[in-house]
Every structure is written in structure tokens, then in C-alpha cells.
Amino acid sequence: MQVHPNQLVPGCIVMKAVAGKTQHPIVLNNTVIEEKHIEVLQHFNVKAIEVSERLVSGAIFKPKDREQEKEETETKPADFASMYRAAVQLYKKMFNQWQSGSPINLIELRKMLVPLFECIEDIQLDVFLLHKHASKEDYFFHHGISVAILSAHLAKKVGYHKEWIQVGLAGILADSGMARLDSSILQKEGSLTLAEYEVIKKHPTLSYRLVEHINALSKEVKLSILQHHERLDGSGYPLGVKEGKIHPFAKILAISDTYHAMTSERYYKKKQSPFKVIEEMLVLAHTKFDYVLLQTFAQTLLxxxxxxxxxxxxxxxxxxxxxxxxxxxxxxxxxxxxxxxxxxxxxxxxxxxxxxxx
Structure with a gap:
């Protein structure tokens, strides 16, 4: 029988190979349909497919009703967007307090970030599009929240099921030392001078000092905060250490930090496509970034x-x-x-x- 791809169910048996506008069939004859096949057929805009009247189990195939649609709701993404905007403003307030000499309140940071982390699976592609929320004026504060979310997401994807929230916290604390720098550098609308860039390069050390005595943070997290601008070939800062001495958490932060910065609109740099950014990062992967982590990051986006x-x-x-x-x-x-x-x-x-x- 011929059915539309939307009417298929897992277990259907393909009776005739499905041709597409490529050299090879999209789905071969005798293929047992899985969810991934249905998705591919839909996206290739296939109108009809010939399948057996019985499923691979022997049961009679009952095509889905074409009018039946999956329920899609914008509630969670909308809720996430509101939470995200509120978090950016709260982080801005916290950072101003740090600039005035107040200590980091980890309980408040967790209270702000964990609800965002818990939305990661729901927002899916939007994890990679956080830059669309950012503005040039408040880029720094958007960057902190976004790096936290991206870092938590990647940490969870690569198997850190216990530490992923801590890695996310490291993502926002990595730039906490910026609070100890002259605010005029942070607010500058043009490119930094070499002298100003040298000052900026002190922030990982300053961030480490701010979190050094927070007992609720692990030594690994503190080290990753210190090392988040180190690179595999030793070209990073502040220590210039190479691959073997860079903590895996720091390698996660490096990818998240670079990706969000390059995809965001800043005063002195135009934003770039997420796909173009990752392609450029992959070119540098063997010298700058952990290749396996970056491949996981890229594959998840796609x-x-x-x-x-x-x-x-x-x-x-x-x-x-x-x-x-x-x-x-x-x-x-x-x-x-x-x-x-x-x-x-x-x-x-x-x-x-x-x-x-x-």
C-alpha cells in the first residue's frame, strides 16, 4: 500500500526503494522503518512510500490519521526566554556588587542558573541560538549566562552526569575576575589596545582568586576557571600550559566561550553563523580545542x-x-x-x- 511518510509507524516494511534527487535511494527496499527513517523522508519532502500491509511483527499495519498532529507548545521556550532575560539582569546586578567588593554568593548563583540548566533538553536548538537574545550594550552579561548554559549542556552530553551543573557554574564564574578590572575597559565600544588586552588577560587569575576559598566548588572547577583561556598548543593564557595539563572542564569552557563570542554581535565584531563558527573552530581543533568535545558540540547542533x-x-x-x-x-x-x-x-x-x- 502507498502511504504518506506522516502515516508511517516503526515496524513498517518498505516494499519499493524510495528515490530522491540524489544518486542513491533515500530508503532501500525491505528496510524496516524506524523513527529516523520517518524523519528523513519528511525532510526530503517525499509524498508517498510503498509499504507492506503488515508490520515486521506480523501485525496488520494501520496507517496514522493524516490529520493527527503532534502537540507542539511554545510554553517552555517562552518560559525559558523570560527566565533567561531575568537571569541576565540578575547577573548584571550581582556583577555590580562584585565590583563594589561583595563576595560571590554561590547559593544565589545556583538559584539563578539551575532552572535554566533544567530547561536545556526542552529548548534543544535554542541552546545554540542564545546569541539571538544578546545585545551589544549588555553583551558581557549575556555572555556569562550563555557560556554557563552551553558549558552545562556540553558537560552533560559527554557524560558528566554528576558534575555538569558545577561545570555550568564554572562557565559564569570564569569571567568573575573582570569585576576587579577597570570598568572603562569592559565598557569600551571599540577594539582593545595591546595594553588593554594585556590587562584583560589577567581576568582568569583574578577569577580564580575570587572562587579559591568557596568550599562548595570543587578543585577541578576552580582549576577550570583559571584555565578557560588556555589552548592545546600552549598559546593561551594566563599560564600557557599545553593539552596534557589543561583540565577537561576547562576545555569545555573554552569551546562554549569561543562559540558564543563569535556568534554574538559585539561593538567591535560582527556576529557569525553558528555553522561557520564551528567550521572555523574545527579547523583549529587539533591545536586550540579538544577535537572530541568539539565534534560532540557540532553533532548535537546538527x-x-x-x-x-x-x-x-x-x-x-x-x-x-x-x-x-x-x-x-x-x-x-x-x-x-x-x-x-x-x-x-x-x-x-x-x-x-x-x-x-x-
Whole structure:
């Protein structure tokens, strides 16, 4: 029988290979349908598929009602956006207190951040689009909250099921030492001078000193705060240590910090596409960033992005339909204007410029 991909259920048996606008079939004959196959068929805009009248279990296949839609709610993302904005303002208030000499109140920080961390699985792609909330004027405070969320997210993804919240806290505390610097440097709208940059490079040490005696933070977290600007080849600061001496938590912070900075609009730098940023970071991975961590970060972005509407660097709109594990930042897309399928791997000059919507 012929059915629409939306009518399929796991266990359906494909009776005729599904052709697409590529050299190879999208789904082969005799394939037992899984959720991943349904998703791919939907994103390739397949209109019909030939399947057996019985499931692989032997039961009679009863196609889904085409009018049945999955319930989608904007409640959690909307709640998250409100929580995020409130957290940015609260962090700004806290930072001003640190500038006045007040100590870091870890209980208040946890109270502010943990509810955001608990939303990570619900907001999915929005984890990678936190920069859309940021403004040039309050970039520093958006950056702190976003690095905390991204760091907690990546830590959890790579298996830190107990420490992931602590890694998230490290993400916001990494720049706490900025409170001990001249505020004119933080508020400067133009590029920093070499002298000012040298001053900025002191902030990891100052951050470490601010958290050094907080007993509720582990030694590993404190070390990661000190090392979050270190790089694998020894080109980072403040110590210039190399890969073997950089704590894994610090490597997570380095990726989150760089990604959010490069994707955000700042006074002296334009924001870049998340896909372009990660592609550039992957080029530097073996000298600057932990490659396995960065691959996990990239793969998670693309897993969330399948089915997402995007704008390509040439201005055309497209939908991400498939991601090859070996080239996660250059997925296969379907053009909106004519349904043409393009593999960005084969078009090095073309890349995803902007995400429109999921």
C-alpha cells in the first residue's frame, strides 16, 4: 500500500526503494522503518512510500490519521526566554556588587542558573541560538549566562552526569575576575589596545582568586576557571600550559566561550553563523580545542537542526534534511525554491549563513 511518510509507524516494511534527487535511494527496499527513517523522508519532502500491509511483527499495519498532529507548545521556550532575560539582569546586578567588593554568593548563583540548566533538553536548538537574545550594550552579561548554559549542556552530553551543573557554574564564574578590572575597559565600544588586552588577560587569575576559598566548588572547577583561556598548543593564557595539563572542564569552557563570542554581535565584531563558527573552530581543533568535545558540540547542533529552515550564504532559503557524521557542519539541504537537494560538502564556497526557524 502507498502511504504518506506522516502515516508511517516503526515496524513498517518498505516494499519499493524510495528515490530522491540524489544518486542513491533515500530508503532501500525491505528496510524496516524506524523513527529516523520517518524523519528523513519528511525532510526530503517525499509524498508517498510503498509499504507492506503488515508490520515486521506480523501485525496488520494501520496507517496514522493524516490529520493527527503532534502537540507542539511554545510554553517552555517562552518560559525559558523570560527566565533567561531575568537571569541576565540578575547577573548584571550581582556583577555590580562584585565590583563594589561583595563576595560571590554561590547559593544565589545556583538559584539563578539551575532552572535554566533544567530547561536545556526542552529548548534543544535554542541552546545554540542564545546569541539571538544578546545585545551589544549588555553583551558581557549575556555572555556569562550563555557560556554557563552551553558549558552545562556540553558537560552533560559527554557524560558528566554528576558534575555538569558545577561545570555550568564554572562557565559564569570564569569571567568573575573582570569585576576587579577597570570598568572603562569592559565598557569600551571599540577594539582593545595591546595594553588593554594585556590587562584583560589577567581576568582568569583574578577569577580564580575570587572562587579559591568557596568550599562548595570543587578543585577541578576552580582549576577550570583559571584555565578557560588556555589552548592545546600552549598559546593561551594566563599560564600557557599545553593539552596534557589543561583540565577537561576547562576545555569545555573554552569551546562554549569561543562559540558564543563569535556568534554574538559585539561593538567591535560582527556576529557569525553558528555553522561557520564551528567550521572555523574545527579547523583549529587539533591545536586550540579538544577535537572530541568539539565534534560532540557540532553533532548535537546538527541533530537539533534537522528540519530547520536556514538561509545559505548566497541568500537562498533551504531546509536541513540530512547530516553525515563525517561532515557534521556541512549537511545536505533542500532548497525551498525548487526542492533541489544540495550537499554542502560538495560546495565549499557555500555555507549556512543564518538559522530562520526550527
Amino acid at each position: 541533530n537539533y537542526s534537522i528540519g530547520t529552515n536556514v538561509v545559505l550564504s548566497d541568500g537562498r532559503e533551504a531546509v536541513i534534511v540530512y547530516v553525515k557524521p563525517e561532515t557534521p557542519i556541512r549537511p545536505i539541504v533542500r532548497l525551498i525554491e525548487d526542492d533541489e537537494i544540495i550537499s554542502l560538502k560538495d560546495k565549499p564556497a557555500l555555507f549556512i549563513e543564518k538559522i530562520i526557524s526550527a
